Amino acid sequence: MCDNVKAKAKYNTWIRIYKLLIFWVISLTLLLVTVLPVHLFLRVFSGIIALPFIYISFILSYSIYQFAAIGGNYQSKIHDLLVAKVNGDGDGKGRILDIGTGSGSLIIKLAKTLPKSILTGIDYWGENWEYSKAQCQQNAKIEGVSDRIIFLKANAAELPFKDDEFAIIVSCLTFHEVKTRKNKTEVIKEALRVLKPGGEFVFLDLFMDRKIFGDEKELLNDLKKHVATVKNYKLAEEMKFPKLLLNKKVLGNATILSGRK
Ligand SMILES: C[S@@+](CC[C@H](N)C(=O)[O-])C[C@H]1O[C@@H](n2cnc3c(N)ncnc32)[C@H](O)[C@@H]1O
Structure with a gap:
C-alpha cells in the first residue's frame, strides 16, 4: 500500500x-x-x-x-450506546474485559473513551466466524490504542482469569453463541465471576429469547443473587431502528443488562 x-x-x-x-x-x-x-x-x-x-x-x-458503516452503521451505533452505559469510575483506571470481542470494535471504542484504562478482549475466533485476533490487533493499532489492549484467544464459558479481576466487563451478542454451555445463564455467571465487587457490567444479548435464556424475569431474579444491582433495557426502546432490524431473528429480542456486582 x-x-x-x-x-x-x-x-x-x-x-x-x-x-x-x-x-x-x-x-x-x-x-x-x-x-x-x-x-x-x-x-x-x-x-x-x-x-x-x-x-x-x-x-x-x-x-x-x-x-455496516457504508449503510446504516447500526453496529457501531449499538457499540456507542453500550459505551455510554459504562460509568467508568475514575476515568476507567481499572481493568476492562470485553467477552466475545469479534473484530474489537466495542473494546476499541471503550479504550478511546476511557484513556486511562487497560483492556482485554477475548474471543475464541472460531472458523465459523469472519473475525480474527490479527484483525483486532491491526484495528487497535490503526485506532491508536494498541498499547492498552491485549487480545486473547479464550472460551467465554471458562475464562482464564481469577475471581474479581476486572473493574468493568462488557459483552455484545456473545453469550447466546457459546456452544460449549447448554445453559447460557452459566456463561453470564462465569463473566460475573471475574468482575470485582462493585464493578460494572454492561451486556447486550438476545435475553428476551426464551428458547435461549428462558424467562427473562427468572433470568433477572437468578442474576440478582450474584450482583448488587441489575437493570434491563429493551434495545428497541433505547434507539430508533429500521423496522426490519427488529425482526425476532435479528435484534427483536435484544436487551441490555447492566449493573454492579
Ligand atoms: C455476534 S458476534 C459479536 C462480536 C462482537 N462482540 C461485536 O459486538 O462486534 C459473536 C462473537 O462471539 C464469539 N464467540 C462465540 N462463541 C464464543 C466462545 N465460546 N468464547 C468466546 N467467544 C465466542 C464469536 O467468535 C464472535 O466474535
Whole structure:
C-alpha cells in the first residue's frame, strides 16, 4: 500500500457472509427449478420452498447493509450506546474485559473513551466466524490504542482469569453463541465471576429469547443473587431502528443488562 494512504480499521458485521451466500445459492437454485422444463409439480413445489429462503436471504442482506458503516452503521451505533452505559469510575483506571470481542470494535471504542484504562478482549475466533485476533490487533493499532489492549484467544464459558479481576466487563451478542454451555445463564455467571465487587457490567444479548435464556424475569431474579444491582433495557426502546432490524431473528429480542456486582 502507498505510504500516504491511511489504513482503515475493518469491522465485519455480525452477519456471516458465507451464511448469506448459502441462503442466496439455495434461493436461486430453487427459483431456477421453477423455470426449468421439469414436471409442473416439481416447479410449483420448488417455488413454494424458495419463498422462505428468499425471505431469509433478503433479511440477512438488508441487515448486513444496515449494520455496516457504508449503510446504516447500526453496529457501531449499538457499540456507542453500550459505551455510554459504562460509568467508568475514575476515568476507567481499572481493568476492562470485553467477552466475545469479534473484530474489537466495542473494546476499541471503550479504550478511546476511557484513556486511562487497560483492556482485554477475548474471543475464541472460531472458523465459523469472519473475525480474527490479527484483525483486532491491526484495528487497535490503526485506532491508536494498541498499547492498552491485549487480545486473547479464550472460551467465554471458562475464562482464564481469577475471581474479581476486572473493574468493568462488557459483552455484545456473545453469550447466546457459546456452544460449549447448554445453559447460557452459566456463561453470564462465569463473566460475573471475574468482575470485582462493585464493578460494572454492561451486556447486550438476545435475553428476551426464551428458547435461549428462558424467562427473562427468572433470568433477572437468578442474576440478582450474584450482583448488587441489575437493570434491563429493551434495545428497541433505547434507539430508533429500521423496522426490519427488529425482526425476532435479528435484534427483536435484544436487551441490555447492566449493573454492579
Ligand atoms: C455476534 S458476534 C459479536 C462480536 C462482537 N462482540 C461485536 O459486538 O462486534 C459473536 C462473537 O462471539 C464469539 N464467540 C462465540 N462463541 C464464543 C466462545 N465460546 N468464547 C468466546 N467467544 C465466542 C464469536 O467468535 C464472535 O466474535
